[in-house]
Amino acid sequence: MDKDILVLYTGEKVVPDGLRDVDYARANKLYGRQLGIWWNYPVSDYLEAKLALGPVEKLPMAAEIPAIFFNPMKHAELSKISLATGADYALNPGKYDAQQAWHKALKAQYGSLAADMEAFADQSQHMVVSWAVIGPEDGAELRQQMNAYWQNPNDESRKKLLADLSKLDQSIVKLQAELPPNILRECQPQLEQLHRIVQADMLGVQVLAGEKTKADFTKVLEEVKAHDKDARISETAARAFVDELYTHMND
Numbered sequence: 001m002d003k004d005i006l007v008l009y010t011g012e013k014v015v016p017d018g019l020r021d022v023d024y025a026r027a028n029k030l031y032g033r034q035l036g037i038w039w040n041y042p043v044s045d046y047l048e049a050k051l052a053l054g055p056v057e058k059l060p061m062a063a064e065i066p067a068i069f070f071n072p073m074k075h076a077e078l079s080k081i082s083l084a085t086g087a088d089y090a091l092n093p094g095k096y097d098a099q100q101a102w103h104k105a106l107k108a109q110y111g112s113l114a115a116d117m118e119a120f121a122d123q124s125q126h127m128v129v130s131w132a133v134i135g136p137e138d139g140a141e142l143r144q145q146m147n148a149y150w151q152n153p154n155d156e157s158r159k160k161l162l163a164d165l166s167k168l169d170q171s172i173v174k175l176q177a178e179l180p181p182n183i184l185r186e187c188q189p190q191l192e193q194l195h196r197i198v199q200a201d202m203l204g205v206q207v208l209a210g211e212k213t214k215a216d217f218t219k220v221l222e223e224v225k226a227h228d229k230d231a232r233i234s235e236t237a238a239r240a241f242v243d244e245l246y247t248h249m250n251d
Contacts, residue, residue: 009037037060120172124190137236
């Protein structure tokens with residue numbers, strides 16, 4: 001190729017779990033030129049039922065990159081969260097902090113709703129199919145609390161988990177009521193599904209504590225399952241916990 005042609009590199013896969021400095025340098029050497037980067041996050045055309053609402057992460061930190069392109073979702077407004085973090089990265093790759101940039105983007109874009117939007121977006125970051133893995137884990141702190149509950153399902157861990165789930169549910173309700181219509185249209189299915197999932201989580205915990213009946217939980221579980229294909233969210237945290245609760249009820 002002509003030496004003036006800019007080659008864009010996606011990493012070792014089309015949608016990889018990061019691009020290390022050493023791998024970027026190796027690719028530059030192979031092509032005999034400084035490669036640009038085409039980063040496939042937050043694009044979701046391969047998993048349209050899910051929203052990619054996390055920061056860009058795991059990109060080269062020390063390299064001089066001639067160009068970088070971030071591929072957005074079809075959801076223009078919601079793509080701005082990740083794209084803003086990408087702008088911070090492009091300005092100074094060596095000092096980029098993914099979580100700091102993410103908090104900054106949410107605050108700038110959502111103002112008084114930033115904390116509630118963060119609670120929602122935290123559950124919808126990780127994109128996984130058979131050939132793609134990218135984005136931070138969904139609901140990492142909530143998952144830790146759920147694990148703590150399973151390790152020691154006493155009154156203290158139960159109350160803490162229920163409080164966390166209730167707080168998340170309150171954020172969902174607030175977003176449904178106060179998000180601008182153009183943004184709400186882009187995330188309404190996922191907001192509604194996360195609300196169902198959280199309701200099932202809370203009911204399931206109460207069933208295991210003898211406070212609710214299994215029939216109450218089963219009804220919501222069926223609603224969750226009916227919408228799984230249309231709206232995916234928090235698959236390894238809140239959604240996985242629903243199935244774990246069901247399994248414990250039937251042991």
